[in-house]
Amino acid sequence: MKNLKPDAEEMRRIGYLAVDKIVDHIEHLSSRPATESASREEVQNALPGKFSDKGQSFDELFNVLNENVFSKILHLDHPRFFGFIPGPGNYISAVADFLASGHNIFSGVTFEAAGAAQIEINTINWLCGEIGYDIKPSGGIFLSGGSIANLTGLAAARKSKLSGEFEKGTVYFSDQTHSSVERGLRVLGFKKEQIRKITTTEDFKIDIPDLTASIESDKKQGLSPFCVVGNAGTTNTGAIDPLAEISTICKKHDLWFHVDGAYGGSSIISKTGTKLLKGSELSDSFVMDPHKWMFQPYEIACLLVRSSDTLRETFQIIPEYLEDNYTDEGEINFCDYGIQLSRSFRALKLWLSLQYFGLDAFRSAVEEGFHKAQQTENCVKQFKDLQIITPAQMSTVVFRYYESGLSEDQLTYINKSIVSEIVSDGFAVISSTRLRKQTVLRMCVLNPRTTLSDVQKTVEMISQAGKRLRKDIPAH
Numbered sequence: 001m002k003n004l005k006p007d008a009e010e011m012r013r014i015g016y017l018a019v020d021k022i023v024d025h026i027e028h029l030s031s032r033p034a035t036e037s038a039s040r041e042e043v044q045n046a047l048p049g050k051f052s053d054k055g056q057s058f059d060e061l062f063n064v065l066n067e068n069v070f071s072k073i074l075h076l077d078h079p080r081f082f083g084f085i086p087g088p089g090n091y092i093s094a095v096a097d098f099l100a101s102g103h104n105i106f107s108g109v110t111f112e113a114a115g116a117a118q119i120e121i122n123t124i125n126w127l128c129g130e131i132g133y134d135i136k137p138s139g140g141i142f143l144s145g146g147s148i149a150n151l152t153g154l155a156a157a158r159k160s161k162l163s164g165e166f167e168k169g170t171v172y173f174s175d176q177t178h179s180s181v182e183r184g185l186r187v188l189g190f191k192k193e194q195i196r197k198i199t200t201t202e203d204f205k206i207d208i209p210d211l212t213a214s215i216e217s218d219k220k221q222g223l224s225p226f227c228v229v230g231n232a233g234t235t236n237t238g239a240i241d242p243l244a245e246i247s248t249i250c251k252k253h254d255l256w257f258h259v260d261g262a263y264g265g266s267s268i269i270s271k272t273g274t275k276l277l278k279g280s281e282l283s284d285s286f287v288m289d290p291h292k293w294m295f296q297p298y299e300i301a302c303l304l305v306r307s308s309d310t311l312r313e314t315f316q317i318i319p320e321y322l323e324d325n326y327t328d329e330g331e332i333n334f335c336d337y338g339i340q341l342s343r344s345f346r347a348l349k350l351w352l353s354l355q356y357f358g359l360d361a362f363r364s365a366v367e368e369g370f371h372k373a374q375q376t377e378n379c380v381k382q383f384k385d386l387q388i389i390t391p392a393q394m395s396t397v398v399f400r401y402y403e404s405g406l407s408e409d410q411l412t413y414i415n416k417s418i419v420s421e422i423v424s425d426g427f428a429v430i431s432s433t434r435l436r437k438q439t440v441l442r443m444c445v446l447n448p449r450t451t452l453s454d455v456q457k458t459v460e461m462i463s464q465a466g467k468r469l470r471k472d473i474p475a476h
């Protein structure tokens, strides 16, 4: 029987195997396919379903994983992964995750890991500064992802602004808002009838007159509007809501202003992002996902708040069995800022990579995303059978294969099939979405490894696939 304690030599050997594997993966990303996906049936037999009593050799397990797990995936860090929102990651942060879990650091309270808390505080302070919040009293917390960060922000909004009857509370956001906002509200106990999905303008930004009218009408009916959610880059098109105007409305009606910048928020560190996201500094809470456009491995999102007291008031409970942790009055304990007590030291990866590469490297990698999206738009425009639906916004371009005379159903068939063809070919990954009943294609181009040639070849493949699929459609 093994005893859960491999000797030092075995630990090193295993660690080096892992490092070599990751370095090989990163080094050869561009020359390998973007996807070699397998169905679950295909991998089911290769992966042991039962656990052995005596254990197995690491090398055998490692081979099984290499063959059936690490290679058989859609590589979100691949330079030609343009679907959904890519996750480029970076090596230094992967090492940070290993170091954090190797020391099994508990990041729930400062007393148990003061250095880890200081690193989280410093990194959060930097992000608050980038948003434009005053360093005091702002604050925040690193969380697992944008979905949890939105939920956490909405919980603070409810606590701060909904003092009356819960059932009367109403919340407002555009019809382009990410589903995690609605899900967060559902988890918090809100019913569909309390949620107002506001229409969007031509360019998919929240319609301000509709927002104002909806709030005023609810107030007249004796309801209690308490929060508006603005978008700092929608998932569909990268659209940015008019943040300053939303803030004015929130101030007038004393509502909480939450911004979902899970996708686009990180771009605020670049010159272009700072300009585009003007008004973020007026929000009460702001979500961003460093595991997207700040090049971190999963999972790291953050919720930033104008006043950290709002988080403490929402979440802090000090039971008797944790009193030993509360040695200093006023100390920041991250378990008081969200629902997690046991927390991994996820701040380390962002801090270490920022320190190692320097801010300029991050700023210019984000700036490149804006630039490459523009190049993608230009590239799409060169193909007569591709129609731009929304131009480059943030790092996203939306377009579709189009031919006049084809019905929406036929166009949907062609565009959906283009996505399947491209993904199963493995050269690149793109994804589709629906905008005002049209099925459209999205390319999200934010990976610093992506070259112009990656973009050009992918767009060319899309056009060729469209032409081929068009032939399946009977002549009219």
Ligand SMILES: Cc1ncc(COP(=O)(O)O)c(C=O)c1O
Binding pocket: 085, 144, 145, 146, 147, 148, 178, 180, 233, 234, 235, 260, 261, 262, 263, 264, 289, 301
């Ligand atoms: C705008 C937006 N909000 C929220 C989320 C949810 O973030 P996560 O997947 O990190 O939970 C996403 C994910 O893509 C997003 O694009």
